[in-house]
Amino acid sequence: MKQHYEVVIVGGGLAGLTLATLLAQSRHKASLGITLLDAAARPQILADDDISLRVSAIASGSVRLLESMGAWQLISESRLSAYESMRVWDEKDTPDGAAALRFDAAEFAVPQLGFIVENVVLQDALLRQLDTTNVALRFASPMRSLEQSGQQYKVELEGGECCVADLVVGADGARSFVRRAVAIETRSWPYAQTAFVTHLCPEREHKATAWQRFLRNGPLGILPLADGRVSVVWSTTPDLAKRALDASDATLGTMLTNASDSVLGELAAAGPRGAFPLAAQHAQRYVLPGIALIGDAAHAIHPLAGQGANLGLQDAAELAGVLDAALHQGLHPGDEPVLRRYERARKGANATMLHFMTGLNRLFATDSRLVAELRSAGMRIFNRSGPIRERAVKVALGVR
Numbered sequence: 343m344k345q346h347y348e349v350v351i352v353g354g355g356l357a358g359l360t361l362a363t364l365l366a367q368s369r370h371k372a373s374l375g376i377t378l379l380d381a382a383a384r385p386q387i388l389a390d391d392d393i394s395l396r397v398s399a400i401a402s403g404s405v406r407l408l409e410s411m412g413a414w415q416l417i418s419e420s421r422l423s424a425y426e427s428m429r430v431w432d433e434k435d436t437p438d439g440a441a442a443l444r445f446d447a448a449e450f451a452v453p454q455l456g457f458i459v460e461n462v463v464l465q466d467a468l469l470r471q472l473d474t475t476n477v478a479l480r481f482a483s484p485m486r487s488l489e490q491s492g493q494q495y496k497v498e499l500e501g502g503e504c505c506v507a508d509l510v511v512g513a514d515g516a517r518s519f520v521r522r523a524v525a526i527e528t529r530s531w532p533y534a535q536t537a538f539v540t541h542l543c544p545e546r547e548h549k550a551t552a553w554q555r556f557l558r559n560g561p562l563g564i565l566p567l568a569d570g571r572v573s574v575v576w577s578t579t580p581d582l583a584k585r586a587l588d589a590s591d592a593t594l595g596t597m598l599t600n601a602s603d604s605v606l607g608e609l610a611a612a613g614p615r616g617a618f619p620l621a622a623q624h625a626q627r628y629v630l631p632g633i634a635l636i637g638d639a640a641h642a643i644h645p646l647a648g649q650g651a652n653l654g655l656q657d658a659a660e661l662a663g664v665l666d667a668a669l670h671q672g673l674h675p676g677d678e679p680v681l682r683r684y685e686r687a688r689k690g691a692n693a694t695m696l697h698f699m700t701g702l703n704r705l706f707a708t709d710s711r712l713v714a715e716l717r718s719a720g721m722r723i724f725n726r727s728g729p730i731r732e733r734a735v736k737v738a739l740g741v742r
Protein backbone atom coordinates (compact mmCIF):
# COMPACT_ATOMS: atom_id res chain seq x y z
CA MET A 343 0.00 0.00 0.00
CA LYS A 344 1.28 3.48 -0.91
CA GLN A 345 1.78 5.92 1.97
CA HIS A 346 -0.34 8.69 0.46
CA TYR A 347 -3.48 8.73 -1.68
CA GLU A 348 -5.48 11.72 -2.81
CA VAL A 349 -8.71 9.70 -2.38
CA VAL A 350 -9.40 6.63 -0.23
CA ILE A 351 -12.85 5.12 -0.87
CA VAL A 352 -14.05 2.85 1.94
CA GLY A 353 -16.65 0.37 0.61
CA GLY A 354 -16.91 -1.50 -2.66
CA GLY A 355 -20.71 -1.59 -2.94
CA LEU A 356 -22.42 0.07 -5.91
CA ALA A 357 -21.84 3.63 -4.65
CA GLY A 358 -18.12 3.22 -3.90
CA LEU A 359 -17.36 1.34 -7.13
CA THR A 360 -19.23 3.91 -9.22
CA LEU A 361 -17.30 6.78 -7.64
CA ALA A 362 -13.96 4.99 -8.11
CA THR A 363 -14.74 4.32 -11.79
CA LEU A 364 -15.84 7.90 -12.48
CA LEU A 365 -12.76 9.36 -10.82
CA ALA A 366 -10.47 6.88 -12.60
CA GLN A 367 -11.96 7.98 -15.93
CA SER A 368 -11.96 11.73 -15.18
CA ARG A 369 -9.70 14.23 -16.90
CA HIS A 370 -7.52 14.41 -13.74
CA LYS A 371 -7.05 10.68 -13.45
CA ALA A 372 -3.28 10.90 -13.94
CA SER A 373 -2.84 13.16 -10.92
CA LEU A 374 -5.24 11.25 -8.63
CA GLY A 375 -3.91 8.38 -6.51
CA ILE A 376 -7.03 6.38 -5.55
CA THR A 377 -7.51 3.26 -3.47
CA LEU A 378 -10.76 1.45 -2.72
CA LEU A 379 -10.97 -0.77 0.37
CA ASP A 380 -13.60 -3.32 1.23
CA ALA A 381 -13.95 -5.55 4.26
CA ALA A 382 -15.39 -8.43 2.20
CA ALA A 383 -13.83 -10.65 -0.47
CA ARG A 384 -14.02 -9.48 -4.10
CA PRO A 385 -17.53 -10.24 -5.40
CA GLN A 386 -17.50 -12.71 -8.28
CA ILE A 387 -20.07 -14.16 -10.65
CA LEU A 388 -19.68 -17.05 -13.08
CA ALA A 389 -21.71 -17.29 -16.30
CA ASP A 390 -23.70 -20.34 -15.16
CA ASP A 391 -24.24 -19.22 -11.54
CA ASP A 392 -27.91 -19.14 -10.54
CA ILE A 393 -29.51 -15.69 -10.14
CA SER A 394 -28.33 -14.49 -6.73
CA LEU A 395 -30.63 -13.37 -3.93
CA ARG A 396 -29.94 -9.63 -4.00
CA VAL A 397 -31.30 -7.90 -7.08
CA SER A 398 -32.07 -4.23 -7.62
CA ALA A 399 -34.41 -2.33 -9.90
CA ILE A 400 -32.03 -0.06 -11.79
CA ALA A 401 -33.75 3.00 -13.26
CA SER A 402 -33.06 4.32 -16.77
CA GLY A 403 -31.02 7.27 -15.45
CA SER A 404 -28.66 4.88 -13.61
CA VAL A 405 -28.39 2.67 -16.70
CA ARG A 406 -27.24 5.70 -18.69
CA LEU A 407 -24.62 6.52 -16.05
CA LEU A 408 -23.32 2.93 -16.04
CA GLU A 409 -23.26 2.96 -19.86
CA SER A 410 -21.26 6.19 -19.88
CA MET A 411 -18.59 4.40 -17.80
CA GLY A 412 -18.55 1.36 -20.11
CA ALA A 413 -19.70 -0.92 -17.26
CA TRP A 414 -23.25 -1.66 -18.45
CA GLN A 415 -21.92 -3.03 -21.76
CA LEU A 416 -19.95 -5.68 -19.82
CA ILE A 417 -23.12 -7.27 -18.43
CA SER A 418 -24.34 -10.36 -20.26
CA GLU A 419 -27.88 -9.86 -21.62
CA SER A 420 -28.86 -13.21 -20.12
CA ARG A 421 -28.55 -11.64 -16.64
CA LEU A 422 -30.65 -8.54 -17.41
CA SER A 423 -34.40 -8.41 -17.02
CA ALA A 424 -36.03 -5.35 -18.54
CA TYR A 425 -39.29 -4.28 -16.94
CA GLU A 426 -41.72 -2.53 -19.23
CA SER A 427 -44.65 -1.94 -16.89
CA MET A 428 -45.40 -1.32 -13.24
CA ARG A 429 -48.60 -2.02 -11.37
CA VAL A 430 -49.18 -0.67 -7.87
CA TRP A 431 -52.34 -1.43 -5.92
CA ASP A 432 -53.81 -1.46 -2.44
CA GLU A 433 -54.74 -4.73 -0.74
CA LYS A 434 -58.37 -3.59 -0.67
CA ASP A 435 -58.31 -3.14 -4.45
CA THR A 436 -57.35 -5.14 -7.55
CA PRO A 437 -54.40 -4.56 -9.92
CA ASP A 438 -56.89 -3.61 -12.65
CA GLY A 439 -59.10 -1.38 -10.46
CA ALA A 440 -59.55 2.37 -11.06
CA ALA A 441 -57.41 3.17 -7.99
CA ALA A 442 -54.49 0.98 -9.13
CA LEU A 443 -51.49 2.78 -10.59
CA ARG A 444 -50.19 1.57 -13.92
CA PHE A 445 -47.11 2.82 -15.75
CA ASP A 446 -45.99 1.56 -19.16
CA ALA A 447 -42.73 2.27 -20.94
CA ALA A 448 -44.64 2.98 -24.15
CA GLU A 449 -46.47 6.01 -22.69
CA PHE A 450 -43.08 7.58 -21.81
CA ALA A 451 -41.68 6.66 -25.25
CA VAL A 452 -38.89 4.51 -23.76
CA PRO A 453 -38.24 0.82 -24.49
CA GLN A 454 -38.31 -0.10 -20.78
CA LEU A 455 -38.76 1.55 -17.37
CA GLY A 456 -35.57 -0.05 -16.06
CA PHE A 457 -33.87 -3.37 -15.44
CA ILE A 458 -33.76 -5.89 -12.63
CA VAL A 459 -30.12 -6.79 -12.12
CA GLU A 460 -28.24 -8.75 -9.48
CA ASN A 461 -26.14 -6.45 -7.27
CA VAL A 462 -23.15 -8.78 -7.69
CA VAL A 463 -23.42 -8.57 -11.49
CA LEU A 464 -23.28 -4.77 -11.34
CA GLN A 465 -20.34 -4.91 -8.93
CA ASP A 466 -18.53 -7.38 -11.19
CA ALA A 467 -19.00 -5.14 -14.26
CA LEU A 468 -17.71 -2.06 -12.41
CA LEU A 469 -14.75 -4.03 -11.05
CA ARG A 470 -13.82 -5.25 -14.53
CA GLN A 471 -13.78 -1.61 -15.66
CA LEU A 472 -11.68 -0.67 -12.63
CA ASP A 473 -9.20 -3.47 -13.42
CA THR A 474 -8.22 -1.41 -16.48
CA THR A 475 -7.46 1.73 -14.41
CA ASN A 476 -4.82 2.72 -11.87
CA VAL A 477 -7.19 2.45 -8.86
CA ALA A 478 -5.63 0.19 -6.21
CA LEU A 479 -8.35 -2.30 -5.19
CA ARG A 480 -8.07 -3.98 -1.80
CA PHE A 481 -10.64 -6.55 -0.76
CA ALA A 482 -10.73 -8.46 2.55
CA SER A 483 -9.28 -5.25 4.04
CA PRO A 484 -11.52 -3.90 6.80
CA MET A 485 -10.70 -0.43 8.06
CA ARG A 486 -9.59 -0.51 11.68
CA SER A 487 -9.21 3.19 12.50
CA LEU A 488 -9.51 6.64 11.03
CA GLU A 489 -7.76 9.62 12.61
CA GLN A 490 -7.36 13.22 11.59
CA SER A 491 -3.76 14.23 11.03
CA GLY A 492 -3.50 17.93 10.15
CA GLN A 493 -5.40 18.50 6.89
CA GLN A 494 -5.40 14.81 6.09
CA TYR A 495 -6.71 11.54 7.52
CA LYS A 496 -4.69 8.54 8.61
CA VAL A 497 -6.36 5.28 7.59
CA GLU A 498 -5.37 2.04 9.30
CA LEU A 499 -6.40 -1.42 8.07
CA GLU A 500 -7.12 -4.49 10.19
CA GLY A 501 -3.70 -5.99 9.36
CA GLY A 502 -1.93 -2.84 10.60
CA GLU A 503 -1.10 -1.27 7.19
CA CYS A 504 -1.59 2.50 7.07
CA CYS A 505 -1.88 5.32 4.58
CA VAL A 506 -2.70 9.01 4.61
CA ALA A 507 -5.50 10.48 2.48
CA ASP A 508 -6.51 14.00 1.41
CA LEU A 509 -10.09 12.80 1.13
CA VAL A 510 -11.73 9.72 2.69
CA VAL A 511 -15.08 8.77 1.17
CA GLY A 512 -17.36 6.68 3.37
CA ALA A 513 -19.23 4.38 0.93
CA ASP A 514 -19.38 1.70 3.59
CA GLY A 515 -23.12 1.20 3.90
CA ALA A 516 -25.81 1.98 6.46
CA ARG A 517 -23.63 1.10 9.48
CA SER A 518 -20.75 3.19 8.10
CA PHE A 519 -17.51 2.91 10.08
CA VAL A 520 -16.29 6.17 8.53
CA ARG A 521 -19.43 8.06 9.60
CA ARG A 522 -19.12 6.80 13.17
CA ALA A 523 -15.33 7.41 13.33
CA VAL A 524 -15.80 11.11 12.50
CA ALA A 525 -18.88 11.38 14.77
CA ILE A 526 -21.43 12.41 12.14
CA GLU A 527 -24.84 11.91 13.74
CA THR A 528 -27.82 10.38 11.94
CA ARG A 529 -31.58 10.72 12.30
CA SER A 530 -33.40 7.40 12.17
CA TRP A 531 -37.01 6.39 11.68
CA PRO A 532 -37.54 2.70 12.44
CA TYR A 533 -40.18 1.04 10.22
CA ALA A 534 -40.74 -2.01 12.49
CA GLN A 535 -40.57 -4.00 9.25
CA THR A 536 -38.20 -6.61 7.89
CA ALA A 537 -37.78 -7.25 4.15
CA PHE A 538 -38.06 -10.96 3.37
CA VAL A 539 -36.47 -11.69 -0.01
CA THR A 540 -36.58 -14.80 -2.22
CA HIS A 541 -37.15 -16.03 -5.80
CA LEU A 542 -40.36 -17.80 -6.79
CA CYS A 543 -41.75 -19.56 -9.87
CA PRO A 544 -45.05 -17.96 -10.88
CA GLU A 545 -47.82 -20.02 -12.44
CA ARG A 546 -48.50 -17.25 -15.00
CA GLU A 547 -45.90 -15.24 -16.99
CA HIS A 548 -44.65 -12.10 -15.27
CA LYS A 549 -44.97 -10.15 -18.56
CA ALA A 550 -41.89 -8.00 -17.82
CA THR A 551 -43.96 -6.20 -15.16
CA ALA A 552 -42.91 -5.04 -11.69
CA TRP A 553 -45.83 -5.54 -9.31
CA GLN A 554 -46.32 -3.86 -5.92
CA ARG A 555 -49.19 -4.65 -3.58
CA PHE A 556 -49.57 -2.48 -0.49
CA LEU A 557 -50.56 -4.64 2.47
CA ARG A 558 -51.31 -3.39 5.96
CA ASN A 559 -48.03 -4.81 7.33
CA GLY A 560 -45.97 -3.37 4.47
CA PRO A 561 -45.61 -3.56 0.68
CA LEU A 562 -44.97 -6.72 -1.36
CA GLY A 563 -42.80 -6.10 -4.44
CA ILE A 564 -42.68 -8.73 -7.21
CA LEU A 565 -39.91 -8.17 -9.73
CA PRO A 566 -39.52 -10.03 -13.06
CA LEU A 567 -36.33 -12.08 -13.45
CA ALA A 568 -34.65 -12.94 -16.76
CA ASP A 569 -35.34 -16.69 -16.42
CA GLY A 570 -39.11 -16.32 -15.89
CA ARG A 571 -38.97 -16.48 -12.09
CA VAL A 572 -39.80 -13.47 -9.92
CA SER A 573 -37.87 -11.92 -7.04
CA VAL A 574 -40.08 -10.91 -4.13
CA VAL A 575 -39.29 -8.25 -1.56
CA TRP A 576 -41.91 -8.64 1.15
CA SER A 577 -41.66 -5.87 3.73
CA THR A 578 -43.60 -7.15 6.69
CA THR A 579 -43.50 -7.62 10.45
CA PRO A 580 -40.26 -9.16 11.77
CA ASP A 581 -42.41 -12.09 13.00
CA LEU A 582 -43.90 -12.86 9.60
CA ALA A 583 -40.49 -12.48 7.93
CA LYS A 584 -39.08 -15.04 10.37
CA ARG A 585 -41.98 -17.40 9.64
CA ALA A 586 -41.31 -17.06 5.91
CA LEU A 587 -37.61 -17.79 6.45
CA ASP A 588 -38.39 -20.97 8.40
CA ALA A 589 -41.41 -22.17 6.36
CA SER A 590 -41.39 -25.32 4.21
CA ASP A 591 -41.38 -24.65 0.45
CA ALA A 592 -45.09 -25.50 0.23
CA THR A 593 -46.05 -23.17 3.10
CA LEU A 594 -43.90 -20.35 1.73
CA GLY A 595 -45.56 -20.70 -1.69
CA THR A 596 -49.01 -20.44 -0.07
CA MET A 597 -48.00 -17.45 2.10
CA LEU A 598 -46.78 -15.48 -0.91
CA THR A 599 -49.56 -16.57 -3.26
CA ASN A 600 -52.00 -15.17 -0.68
CA ALA A 601 -49.96 -12.01 -0.04
CA SER A 602 -49.84 -11.35 -3.81
CA ASP A 603 -53.60 -11.97 -4.18
CA SER A 604 -52.63 -14.59 -6.81
CA VAL A 605 -51.79 -11.84 -9.30
CA LEU A 606 -49.50 -14.31 -11.08
CA GLY A 607 -51.41 -17.43 -10.03
CA GLU A 608 -49.69 -19.85 -7.63
CA LEU A 609 -46.18 -18.91 -6.54
CA ALA A 610 -43.77 -21.78 -5.85
CA ALA A 611 -40.60 -21.46 -3.73
CA ALA A 612 -37.58 -21.52 -6.08
CA GLY A 613 -34.50 -19.92 -4.60
CA PRO A 614 -32.45 -18.79 -1.61
CA ARG A 615 -34.09 -16.75 1.17
CA GLY A 616 -32.90 -13.77 3.19
CA ALA A 617 -34.25 -11.12 5.58
CA PHE A 618 -33.15 -7.52 6.05
CA PRO A 619 -34.40 -5.33 8.94
CA LEU A 620 -35.56 -1.96 7.59
CA ALA A 621 -35.08 1.56 8.92
CA ALA A 622 -34.88 5.00 7.37
CA GLN A 623 -31.73 6.87 8.32
CA HIS A 624 -30.21 10.17 7.24
CA ALA A 625 -26.78 11.56 8.14
CA GLN A 626 -27.03 15.09 9.53
CA ARG A 627 -24.00 16.09 7.46
CA TYR A 628 -22.60 14.47 4.34
CA VAL A 629 -19.20 16.17 4.56
CA LEU A 630 -16.48 17.44 6.89
CA PRO A 631 -13.07 18.72 5.81
CA GLY A 632 -11.40 15.65 4.22
CA ILE A 633 -14.52 13.44 4.57
CA ALA A 634 -17.54 12.73 2.34
CA LEU A 635 -20.33 10.17 2.75
CA ILE A 636 -22.14 8.63 -0.22
CA GLY A 637 -24.81 5.94 -0.74
CA ASP A 638 -26.30 4.13 2.24
CA ALA A 639 -23.59 5.59 4.50
CA ALA A 640 -25.39 8.93 4.01
CA HIS A 641 -29.00 7.73 3.68
CA ALA A 642 -30.90 4.47 3.97
CA ILE A 643 -34.46 4.37 2.64
CA HIS A 644 -37.33 1.90 2.38
CA PRO A 645 -36.87 -0.44 -0.60
CA LEU A 646 -40.52 -0.03 -1.63
CA ALA A 647 -39.78 2.06 -4.72
CA GLY A 648 -36.36 0.54 -5.42
CA GLN A 649 -34.49 3.83 -5.06
CA GLY A 650 -31.59 3.21 -2.59
CA ALA A 651 -28.93 2.04 -5.04
CA ASN A 652 -30.10 4.57 -7.63
CA LEU A 653 -29.64 7.44 -5.15
CA GLY A 654 -26.16 6.12 -4.26
CA LEU A 655 -25.19 6.20 -7.94
CA GLN A 656 -26.43 9.78 -8.20
CA ASP A 657 -24.36 10.74 -5.12
CA ALA A 658 -21.27 9.17 -6.70
CA ALA A 659 -21.84 11.01 -9.98
CA GLU A 660 -22.34 14.35 -8.19
CA LEU A 661 -19.25 13.96 -5.98
CA ALA A 662 -17.11 12.90 -8.96
CA GLY A 663 -18.32 15.98 -10.89
CA VAL A 664 -17.64 18.35 -7.98
CA LEU A 665 -14.13 16.91 -7.44
CA ASP A 666 -13.33 17.08 -11.14
CA ALA A 667 -14.35 20.77 -11.28
CA ALA A 668 -12.38 21.56 -8.10
CA LEU A 669 -9.21 19.87 -9.34
CA HIS A 670 -9.55 21.79 -12.58
CA GLN A 671 -9.47 25.02 -10.58
CA GLY A 672 -6.42 23.81 -8.66
CA LEU A 673 -8.39 23.28 -5.43
CA HIS A 674 -7.68 20.57 -2.85
CA PRO A 675 -10.15 17.61 -3.02
CA GLY A 676 -10.62 17.58 0.77
CA ASP A 677 -11.49 21.30 1.11
CA GLU A 678 -14.77 21.76 2.93
CA PRO A 679 -16.18 24.41 0.54
CA VAL A 680 -15.55 21.99 -2.34
CA LEU A 681 -17.25 19.10 -0.54
CA ARG A 682 -20.16 21.31 0.57
CA ARG A 683 -21.08 21.75 -3.10
CA TYR A 684 -21.68 18.00 -3.22
CA GLU A 685 -23.71 18.08 0.02
CA ARG A 686 -25.87 20.95 -1.21
CA ALA A 687 -26.62 19.15 -4.45
CA ARG A 688 -27.61 15.82 -2.91
CA LYS A 689 -28.83 16.16 0.68
CA GLY A 690 -32.14 17.89 -0.09
CA ALA A 691 -32.98 15.55 -2.97
CA ASN A 692 -32.24 12.47 -0.86
CA ALA A 693 -34.25 13.86 2.09
CA THR A 694 -37.26 14.41 -0.18
CA MET A 695 -37.13 10.82 -1.44
CA LEU A 696 -36.56 9.44 2.07
CA HIS A 697 -39.52 11.30 3.60
CA PHE A 698 -41.74 10.49 0.64
CA MET A 699 -41.04 6.74 0.99
CA THR A 700 -41.50 6.83 4.76
CA GLY A 701 -44.80 8.71 4.36
CA LEU A 702 -46.03 6.38 1.62
CA ASN A 703 -45.24 3.33 3.73
CA ARG A 704 -47.19 4.83 6.67
CA LEU A 705 -50.09 5.91 4.49
CA PHE A 706 -50.68 2.31 3.38
CA ALA A 707 -50.02 0.76 6.79
CA THR A 708 -53.14 2.14 8.42
CA ASP A 709 -56.39 0.44 9.32
CA SER A 710 -58.51 3.59 9.24
CA ARG A 711 -61.38 3.36 6.73
CA LEU A 712 -61.31 7.11 6.16
CA VAL A 713 -57.60 7.05 5.31
CA ALA A 714 -58.15 4.03 3.04
CA GLU A 715 -60.90 5.89 1.16
CA LEU A 716 -58.83 9.07 0.84
CA ARG A 717 -55.87 7.00 -0.33
CA SER A 718 -57.92 5.31 -2.97
CA ALA A 719 -59.37 8.66 -4.12
CA GLY A 720 -55.82 10.09 -4.19
CA MET A 721 -54.63 7.25 -6.41
CA ARG A 722 -57.52 7.78 -8.82
CA ILE A 723 -56.75 11.52 -8.98
CA PHE A 724 -53.03 10.81 -9.45
CA ASN A 725 -53.89 8.47 -12.33
CA ARG A 726 -55.64 11.33 -14.12
CA SER A 727 -53.19 14.07 -13.10
CA GLY A 728 -51.24 14.19 -16.41
CA PRO A 729 -48.15 16.37 -15.83
CA ILE A 730 -47.85 15.54 -12.08
CA ARG A 731 -47.95 11.84 -12.84
CA GLU A 732 -45.43 12.23 -15.66
CA ARG A 733 -43.09 14.26 -13.44
CA ALA A 734 -43.27 11.69 -10.60
CA VAL A 735 -42.47 8.83 -12.96
CA LYS A 736 -39.54 10.73 -14.47
CA VAL A 737 -38.06 11.33 -10.99
CA ALA A 738 -38.43 7.61 -10.19
CA LEU A 739 -36.78 6.70 -13.50
CA GLY A 740 -33.93 9.12 -12.79
CA VAL A 741 -34.58 11.02 -16.02
CA ARG A 742 -35.33 14.67 -15.53
Ligand SMILES: Cc1cc2nc3c(=O)[nH]c(=O)nc-3n(C[C@H](O)[C@H](O)[C@H](O)COP(=O)(O)OP(=O)(O)OC[C@H]3O[C@@H](n4cnc5c(N)ncnc54)[C@H](O)[C@@H]3O)c2cc1C
Nearest residue numbers: 353355356357381398399485514515637638648650651652
Ligand atom coordinates in the same frame (compact mmCIF):
# COMPACT_ATOMS: atom_id res chain seq x y z
C1 LIG B 1 -34.40 -5.93 0.41
C2 LIG B 1 -33.80 -4.74 -0.30
C3 LIG B 1 -34.15 -4.51 -1.63
C4 LIG B 1 -33.62 -3.41 -2.29
N1 LIG B 1 -33.98 -3.16 -3.59
C5 LIG B 1 -33.48 -2.08 -4.23
C6 LIG B 1 -33.85 -1.80 -5.59
O1 LIG B 1 -34.65 -2.52 -6.20
N2 LIG B 1 -33.32 -0.70 -6.20
C7 LIG B 1 -32.46 0.13 -5.54
O2 LIG B 1 -32.02 1.14 -6.12
N3 LIG B 1 -32.10 -0.11 -4.26
C8 LIG B 1 -32.57 -1.19 -3.60
N4 LIG B 1 -32.19 -1.45 -2.31
C9 LIG B 1 -31.22 -0.56 -1.66
C10 LIG B 1 -29.80 -0.92 -2.12
O3 LIG B 1 -29.55 -2.31 -1.98
C11 LIG B 1 -28.78 -0.12 -1.31
O4 LIG B 1 -29.18 1.23 -1.28
C12 LIG B 1 -27.41 -0.19 -1.96
O5 LIG B 1 -27.01 -1.52 -2.16
C13 LIG B 1 -26.38 0.53 -1.08
O6 LIG B 1 -25.14 0.54 -1.74
P1 LIG B 1 -23.87 1.17 -1.03
O7 LIG B 1 -22.75 0.97 -2.00
O8 LIG B 1 -24.16 2.54 -0.55
O9 LIG B 1 -23.64 0.30 0.30
P2 LIG B 1 -23.44 -1.26 0.50
O10 LIG B 1 -23.97 -2.05 -0.64
O11 LIG B 1 -23.94 -1.57 1.86
O12 LIG B 1 -21.85 -1.44 0.45
C14 LIG B 1 -21.04 -1.08 1.53
C15 LIG B 1 -19.70 -1.80 1.39
O13 LIG B 1 -18.82 -1.32 2.41
C16 LIG B 1 -18.09 -2.40 2.94
N5 LIG B 1 -17.67 -2.06 4.31
C17 LIG B 1 -18.45 -1.89 5.40
N6 LIG B 1 -17.71 -1.59 6.48
C18 LIG B 1 -16.42 -1.55 6.06
C19 LIG B 1 -15.18 -1.29 6.71
N7 LIG B 1 -15.09 -1.00 8.04
N8 LIG B 1 -14.03 -1.36 5.99
C20 LIG B 1 -14.09 -1.65 4.65
N9 LIG B 1 -15.25 -1.89 4.00
C21 LIG B 1 -16.40 -1.84 4.68
C22 LIG B 1 -19.04 -3.59 2.86
O14 LIG B 1 -18.31 -4.81 2.82
C23 LIG B 1 -19.81 -3.31 1.56
O15 LIG B 1 -19.22 -3.95 0.44
C24 LIG B 1 -32.71 -2.53 -1.62
C25 LIG B 1 -32.37 -2.79 -0.28
C26 LIG B 1 -32.92 -3.88 0.37
C27 LIG B 1 -32.55 -4.13 1.82
